[in-house]
Amino acid sequence: MARPGCRSECGGVQIPYPFGFGNSSCFLDDFEITCNETTNPPKPFLGRGNLELPVDIDLVNGLLQVNHFIAYDCYDKQGTKVHHNEPRINLGSMKSVRFSDSHNKFVAFGCDTLAYLTDKKDTFWTGCVSYCNNMSLVTNGTCSGIGCCETRIPKGVRDFRVELTSFRNHTNCWKFSPCSYALLADSSFSFNASDFLTFKNVTMMPVTLEWAVGNKTCEEAWEEEGFACVDVHSECYKSTNGPGYRCNCSRGYQGNPYLEGGCEGAGSGFLFLCASLSWLYWILSKRRLIKLKEKFFQQNGGLLLQHHISSSSDDGRNDSIMRIYTSEELQRATNDYDDDCIIGQGGFGTVYKGTLSDQRVVAIKKSKIAAKGEIEQFINEVLLLSSINHKNVVKLLGCCLETQVPLLVFEFMSNGTLSHHIHDQGRRDSLSLENRLRIAAEAAEALAYLHSSLSTPIIHRDVKSTNILLDDSYTAKVSDFGTSRLVPFDRNCLTSLVRGTIGYLDPEYFQSGQFTDKSDVYSFGVVLIELLTGEKALSMNKSEEHRSLVKRFISCMNEGRLCEILDGRVRREGSMEQLMAVAELAERCLRLNGDERPTMREVATELQGMRMFTEHPWVGEEIEPLLAEPLLSEPAFYGVGHTTSDGDSSYSGLVPFNITR
Incomplete structure (x- = not known):
C-alpha cells in the first residue's frame, strides 16, 4: 500500500510506503523512487540514479x-x-x-x-x-x-x-x-x-x-518523534545488515506497518495476538519508562544529590538527610494524582495530599515548569531547605527526581492556610486577636531565622497569607519556597525578573528588580494588616480606591481612621493603644524606602512583646505609663532572649530592665 493520495506503481511494479514517488510526503526519509515515463512500459528506478527496480519491493523481509x-x-x-x-x-x-x-x-x-x-x-x-x-x-x-x-x-x-x-x-x-x-x-x-x-x-x-529505517535501534527510535512503526499492530526489528530498524505487522496481521491502519487481522489467532501484543507493548512501555526515569533522574541532578546524601551519612549528619522517593511511591500516595487529593493550586504548580506506605500524611508539590538554572545550584538549595529544622518552617522531607519536573515532599499541615481562616466565608471570625498576634510572631520568627540565623541566608520572595500554614495546634509554618533564593555573603540583594504575588510585591523591588530581605519585610507588613483588618491584599471586586488594602490602610492611618478598617473581633478584643502599636509596626514595614523598614528580627521581637502584653494585661496597669509605652514599640527595653539549636527564640523577661522581677 502506498500512502493515501500517492502513486502506488510504475510499469506494473508495486511501490509500497515507506517508498514513494514525487512529493516528499509520499515517501519516508530518502526512500524516493523515480519513474521513467519515456520508456514503454515505464520503468521505476532507485532514487534518482540508474538502478532499475524490475520487481515489487518485499515489504515483509525488507x-x-x-x-x-x-x-x-x-x-x-x-x-x-x-x-x-x-x-x-x-x-x-x-x-x-x-x-x-x-x-x-x-x-x-x-x-x-x-x-x-x-x-x-x-x-x-x-x-x-x-x-x-x-x-x-x-x-x-x-x-x-x-x-x-x-x-x-x-x-x-x-x-x-x-x-x-x-x-x-x-x-x-x-x-x-x-x-x-x-x-x-x-x-x-x-x-x-x-x-x-x-x-x-x-x-x-x-x-x-x-x-532499513534510520540509523537507530528500535529502543532508541521508540523514544523519539518520527518512529516509523506507526500501526498499533506492528512490531519493530533491528536491522541485521548495518544500523537502523524495520517494521512488520504482528502475527495474525498483514499489510503495511508503516501506515496507520495498515495492518489488518488475518486468521483465527486474534485473541492470542491481542494477548501477545499487549504483553509486548507492556514490556516495551516498561523498558521505555525505566529509561525515561533514568534520564530524568540524571537530568535533575539525582547522581549529585545521592553523592551529597552519602557524604552526609558518612559524616554522621543523619538528622538532616532527606529522602529520595520513587515516582511509583508518590503515585500510590496520591492515587495517581487524583483530583480529589488536590489541596492547593497556584501559578507554580499543584499541591496534593498523599499518604505514604508508612501511613504518614504528606504534601506533594508538583511544579508546572522546571527550573532552567544550574543543576548543582538546585541540588544545593534542596539540601539546604531539607536541613532547616525550625518549628515554624514547613519541613522538606524529600523529593522525587524521576519525573520531568522534580516533585517535592513536605510535612502536611492539617489546618490549611492563614488566608483560609481570615478570608473565607464563615471563618473570618475564627481567630482571636491573641491567636492572630501569635501566628504573626511565629511567622516573623521563621522569616527572621531564614534571613539571619543560617550560614547561607534565604530570602523567601513570596511571603503572603496563603504561604503561612497552620498545623493541628494552629502553630504557624512558613511554606512554599518555590521562588526563594540563597543570598551569598558578598551580596545583599538579588537582581532578577520580577516575581511574586500582586498585592504583596515590594514597590521598590518592582521598580528596580533588586530583591532584598527588606522586600520580605514589606510582604509581611501586608500580612499584618490582613490580620488586623480581615481584608484581602487585593480585592478586584471593590472600587478602585478600596481595591488595594495597602493604599486603604495607609490612608486610614494618615487620617486617623484606623478603627474604620479594623476587623470587628480584633476591635472588640484589643485596646486602641495595642492595636495602634501593631498598625504602626505594619506601617513601618510598608515604607517605600526599604532602608526605613525594620529587619525581620526586629519585627519578630516587637510582636513577641505585643503578645506578652496581650497575655499579661496587668503589666500596663502596674507600670508607669512612661515605661509601659515602650513595651509596645521599643524592643530595646526588653530582656534579650536566647536562640535554641532549632532556631526558636525564647524570652527570659519581657519587662523593662529597670523593673525588678
Missing part, C-alpha cells in the same frame, strides 16, 4: 531487487583486449539501503580469470580466481574455481567496483572462453558452461538489496 551492469574483459585470439567494462555501482542518496550479504554473492567465471570486488574508498578487497585449460573439467551449477568461482561479501556494502584481469589474456582458452565476467549476483544465480560464449549478450543482472 528486500528489493535492482538491475546493475556486469563487468567483462574480452580478448581476441592474439591476446589483444577488445572489450572491457569495470562498472562502479553505488546506491546514491539512499543511505539506509545496502547490498545484501546474505542474498548475494560475488561471482566470476572464465577459464583465465582473476576478479576483485572493492568499494570506492578501498576499505575492503575480496575476490577469487577461476581457471581451466579444457571444457571437460567444467561442471554446470558449481563455482569451485574451475571455470567459475564465488565468494561472500561483507555486511553494509553500499557501493562497489569490479576489477578484472587474466594470466595469459585467454590465449590458451580463446576458442571456448574468450572473456572473463564478474558480477554481484543474487543467490539464485546458477552458472552454466554455455555462459562462456552466450554471456557477451548480457549487460545487466539483478542484485538484492536490504533496507
